[in-house]
Amino acid sequence: MRLPRVQLPDFVGAAGAVWQRTPTWGKWVIGLAVLVVAVLAPADSVGRIMAPASDWKSILFFPIAVYILLAVGLNIVVGQAGLLDLGYVAFFAIGGYSMALLGVDQHWSFWAILPAGIAAAAVAGVVLGAPTLRLRGDYLAIVTLGFGEIIRVTANNLTFTGGPRGIAGIPHPPSVGHVKALQYGVLDPKPYYYLTLAAIILVVFVVRRLENSRVGRAWVAIREDEDAAQLMGVPTFKFKLWAFAMGAAIGGMAGVVWASKVISITPDNFQFILSVLVLSAVVLGGSGNLPGVILGGFLVAWLPERFRGFASHRDLIFGGALVALMIFRPEGILPSRRRRAEMEEGQAGLGTLGAADVTAEASP
Amino acid sequence: MLLELDGLHVHYGKIEALRGVSVAVEEGEIVTLIGANGAGKTTTLKTISGLRRVTSGAIRLNGRDITRTPGHVRVELGVSQAPEGRRIFPGMTVVENLEMGAYARGGSGRARLGAEFERVFSLFPQLAERRTQPGGTLSGGEQQMLAIGRALMARPHVLLLDEPSMGLAPRLVAQIFAIIAEINQQGTTILLVEQNAAQALRLADRAYVLEVGQVVKSASAADLLEDESVRAAYLGGDVAS
Secondary structure, X not given: OOOOOOOOOOHHHHHHHHHHHOOHHHHHHHHHHHHHHHHHOOOHHHHHHHOOOOOHHHHHXXXXXXXXXXXXXXXXXXXXXXXXXXXXXXXXXXXXXXXXXXXXXXXXOHHHHHHHHHHHHHHHHHHHHHHHOOOOHHHHHHHHHHHHHHHHHHHHHOXXXXXXXXXXXXXXXXXXXXXXXXXXXXXXXXXXXXXXXXXXXXXXXXXXXXXXXXXXXHHHHXXXXXXXXXXXXXOHHHHHHHHHHHHHHHHHHHXXXXXXXXXXXXXXXXXXXXXXXXHHHHHHHHOOOHHHHHHHHHHHHHHHHHHHHHHHHHHHHHHHHHHHHHHHOOOOOOOOHHHHHHHHHOOOHHHOOOHHHHHHXXXX | OOEXXXXXXXXXXXXXXXXXXXXXXXXXXXXXXXXXXXXXXXXXXXHHHOOOOOOEEEEEEOOEEOOOOOHHHHHHHOEEEEOOOOOOOOOOEHHHHHHHXXXXXXXXXXXXXXXXXXXXXXXXXXXXXXXXXXXXXXXXXXXXXXXXXXXXXXXXXXXXEEOOOOOOOHHHHHHHHHHHHHHHHOOOEEEEEEOXXXXXXXXXXXXXXXXXXXXXXXXXXXXXXXXXXHHHHHOOOOOOO
């Protein structure tokens, strides 16, 4: 028996078409409205609707804002350059441990550690990328997966990282003046949420600029057809390394910010599942499209919290929701125009995990 | 001598795909490489573009040794390729695909590339009609046109064409070959790889016959069209006649 194919009305597609026709000033207005919502989000009245069974302000910082920041970072690697990275949590961990080690042992201030942690993660991205970015598709995925585990296992076995007990007593960012939203303490998660929000806005601006630059165009070309990109004169290896370093830097930034709130971190905070969740946020939201990726990060972080009332069934329901979405919208909730065309073509990018390239490589 | 391959050896792992291929292309010529599947035609073009590494031998462009030059630099030096299977960027529009073709020339202003766009659109008027359409939605013939047009955007000295007739209807093949002749008349040197040997030999000035990674014959295209063994092997001719 065959199931009748259900054609759902494509509200999102229609909304996307409207969005593309919206003039630039209109997009700014919408962007500003989203920002206002984000700033007002920690209100209790919002929390009663969004997360009746959890502490809304806490989950707004972690996982929601942190996941969004991570998703925006991973999107550079997966969505823009088309490189499948299954070990993204490694860079989050490097940021987290930078904050912990430099803060506890060296007594550095948060604002000094932030650039150091970003740099450490970016360097790790280059160190991982330089030997492995010659691999493609699933081979790259396997190596990055291994890297994610290596970082966690290493932290678990070294003494200066505190082994399995991790590091405690991590300092908070210094409070600024007497503004309530900038008092970084133990209890109120709101200042940390605003800090992460500022980081997201900064990163989104940088990424937007990159998208429309020569770098961004090179990434799209690499994602769609790496050999063809090289034939166009794109130094593919260099730009893949750039994508890796940029993504890693943002992962590191998220790690520093997150660790500055939580007081203590252990290797168990950096499990493989986090890489998977952030990757599913990118794919689910619409790989390569910033608004989509932000929405994906929000949903992947928020849905399990929203379902907390269902107790142990919540992961089941969350998983079901993900499967349903992937059946009805395999290109993601808010795909980019390009991504849609690529999916229809059934080649390039994440669709085939670069398998087409691998076979092309094998035959003379 | 514009492009010169000197005893090229290329390996895929332990398999030797090219066993000492020497090819010379003079300025303004159309030279074609013909041969059966697996003879090493595509490998030769990939090696010229820098997608395959040379084991031994040399590649020279205008007398300059480019054997170890990275692929993206060779594009800047004037080597451009429309690869086998077209390899259009499926999510990019026709115009964006063409812009990628000019990537090596730097900058990104559409206005600056005006002359190149005009040239490509006058060679391929069909592409002008499809400007804003994603490359993946074009027909096979249109994709081939886009692949050639994209390669022209780099303003190459030598244009490498890999099987431009593959999978196209005979009428389209004739059209594409006529346009290749026109591109050549406008001053671009062409190295053409083809399985459709009869068509290629009628278009080209000179030709090389490749068999299992070696050049077994080289002569003017007209002579090869008359050559008994070439007729038998590649042109479907009768040996006895």
